[in-house]
Amino acid sequence: MTAEAADIHELCLIVDFGSQVTQLIARRLREIGVYCEIHPFDRVDAAMLAAHPPKAVILSGGPASVEDEGAPRAAPEIFELGVPVLGICYGQMVMVHQLGGRAEGGHIREFGRAELRLAEPSELFEGVAGPGETAEVWMSHGDRVSAMPPGFHVQGASEGAPYAVLADPARRFYGLMFHPEVAHTPKGAAILENFVRRIAGMKGDWSMAAYRDEAIARIREQVGDARVICGLSGGVDSSVTAILLHEAIGDQLTCVFVDHGLLRQGEAEEVVTLFRDTYNIPLVHAEEADRFVGALAGVTDPETKRKTIGRLFIEVFDEHAKGIEADFLAQGTLYPDVIESVSVSGGPSVTIKSHHNVGGLPERMKLKLVEPLRELFKDEVRALGRELGLPPAFVGRHPFPGPGLAIRIPGEITPERLEILRAADAIYLEEIRRAGLYDEIWQAFTVLLPVRSVGVMGDGRTYDQACALRAVTSVDGMTADVYPFTPAFLSRVAGRIVGEVRGINRVTYDITSKPPGTIEWE
Ligand SMILES: Nc1ncnc2c1ncn2[C@@H]1O[C@H](COP(=O)(O)OP(=O)(O)OP(=O)(O)O)[C@@H](O)[C@H]1O
């Protein structure tokens, strides 16, 4: 539980029943300045509600059916709090079920766009639709409500969902069959805003300007006069963490930048120079290429690569922490890393890949953690960075994974392959910047493929490696779309890479979204 922010700000509690889009509820609320937290349904109980009383509760959608054996339930205390409750899809059905109505399957499955017709004026739909008017909404369900609990009545319906909008205005309980949180419900954000502001009376007291001061105060309180080390990658998360810490505790902070030999062309110099020129913060430049690249020799399995790199990061941080007698380790952990709800629908979720973060450190290093960004989403971190005056070069930087180029060379990593990849990647990014596309793209990079193919250059035969270009748009890296470059742009990049990089004679463009692909190849 992120107790601190919940103590200071009015809280909207989001109870997660495992919907794929629960995070979007939180995003929509944060965008309108309302502080919210997502908690799995089975972690919400009377004690938790008493410790951090919410001003409003939203019950998310979910994959289960309320009549299934063992289907998730909302803590009954939620309905006794006297605060507004909004149930969305499964959340609507579970509320209906628990309050004395019925919801069941066996109806036409609705998936996608639907037209909602409002039957009467509704506070939830102020500014969205009036009686007799329609609104476009997005549905995704197979079950639906079939009998309402006492106190409820229908405020709106669609062709496939006669109970699309249910309300008990006296208790301020509302239920929606559709998903207001997704972009495909064009006025969904206004519906959520009506719920938290108009119906629940929340002020919307969440802003990055306020957060900055609170975070600084909390860091001071936590750290006292102890020393802190912060792993600095030049990425936006660790940079914002470092600057926030520096504002809070000044020269008690030392940053450690690890050059593991898996960085992009010119990156180490760029990060170190930019940082040293802009800030007067002690920065250790740890040159560890031999240690990392050496340990990766012969390693081809993606998970083994990641674990090897994670372990070596630990070693390096450990050594530096000992050197300066640090008691604390600062991390740029973000809210999506903290949310525990992904596994709601049945046991722990599968591990797709082990993201490197410094999370493995504390036990072995006996360092206490400082994680000032734990409550934030990536775009909020960027806003906080701007608030702290970070140069645009830091704030707008594409994410770069901790294991670096190691996970962009399927198969074995060798110094030669790293050189080839660096050269191709530098051309690609240079062309993206030159075309003015860098800020439109979430992340762009090159992958060196373990494939050789025959080519013809200067009338001679070549038998060289292929590479794949990747570029995606995203809001938080959880889902991603392929960036639609023009054919002319792609041809220009391909021409330059094959012409200028010895060792590559073929270039492909990766057109896989996430899901089903992940952003990185390993
Ligand atoms: N080369 C590095 N040197 C030191 N610390 C690193 C390095 N790479 C990663 N880290 C540490 O691991 C953490 C996780 O890396 P991650 O890539 O998620 O965040 P970031 O680099 O700060 O931001 P971004 O996601 O924008 O790249 C960083 O916050 C940083 O503390």
Ligand SMILES: O=c1[nH]c(=O)c2[nH+]cn([C@@H]3O[C@H](COP(=O)(O)O)[C@@H](O)[C@H]3O)c2[nH]1
């Ligand atoms: O710090 C990190 N350590 C990692 O091990 C790691 N793996 C992937 N990424 C970044 O996370 C986002 C989602 O990546 P995937 O779709 O490949 O899982 C993308 O932005 C990836 O670049 C990582 N970041």
Ligand SMILES: NC(=O)CC[C@H](N)C(=O)O
């Ligand atoms: N999106 C949802 O919450 C779906 C609810 C339920 N699992 C159904 O299929 O109807």
Ligand SMILES: [Mg+2]
């Ligand atoms: Mg990074």
